[in-house]
Amino acid sequence: MMNTFDQIKLKAAQEKIPSMQEEGLFYCEHLIQSQSLKNILEIGTGHGIWSIHMALAINDLKLKTIELNPKRAEIAKQNIIDLNLQDRITVIHQDALTVELTETYDLIFIDGPKSQNKALFIKVLPYLSKNGYILVDNLDFHGETHTEQTQSRDLKQLVRKINTFKDWILNESDLNVKALEFGDGLMLISRKYEP
Ligand SMILES: C[S@@+](CC[C@H](N)C(=O)[O-])C[C@H]1O[C@@H](n2cnc3c(N)ncnc32)[C@H](O)[C@@H]1O
16 A cells, blocks of 8 residues: 555656656765754655655654745645654745845755756855755766767757756865766756855
8 A cells, every 4th residue: 555655746747747766865865864964955845755765764863955946845745744754854935046044954865956056056155055966967967968860959958057066066176066877967056155
């Protein structure tokens, strides 16, 4: 029999909401636990799968997650209530590019509009705690960043923006940047020096 979280994941998959693969989820869990990260911000909630997964795996986490799409934000809120996680996960229905941030976070997971990775990164960096991490997902964009074949104009443009972000971040000398070799191109970033 399927439990509530399995049903939530199935519905998200049926509605084609992209979510992180198992090995990526496992890596995030390990990072959060091994580095004692407590306060987390996610850009791009979808149906809340990533946040819910982390909150179920690690019981003293607090998460805020920002979603632009009103229907997805509502579904995520309901999913979180159904799993009784509403005291630990807060969904903010706003544009991550313009939302006002006030607190600092130990981990910031950027998984929103892929064409805006650089703008989002620049926006959230001042809100990263001293020894915190930023994770950016889908830098391979389902393998599309490694090929130019059979791509539409829109996809080519998106891929170009993702690759521009990669080149930019890899040349930022104040940051430690590690491209992880699994999933859909996860990148882990931290500051080299204290803010
Ligand atoms: C890949 S999905 C997120 C999946 C989720 N992080 C997970 O792993 O379960 C990306 C989400 O970003 C949202 N999004 C797109 N532009 C956004 C923006 N400007 N601000 C906030 N969310 C945005 C989309 O509506 C979509 O639900």
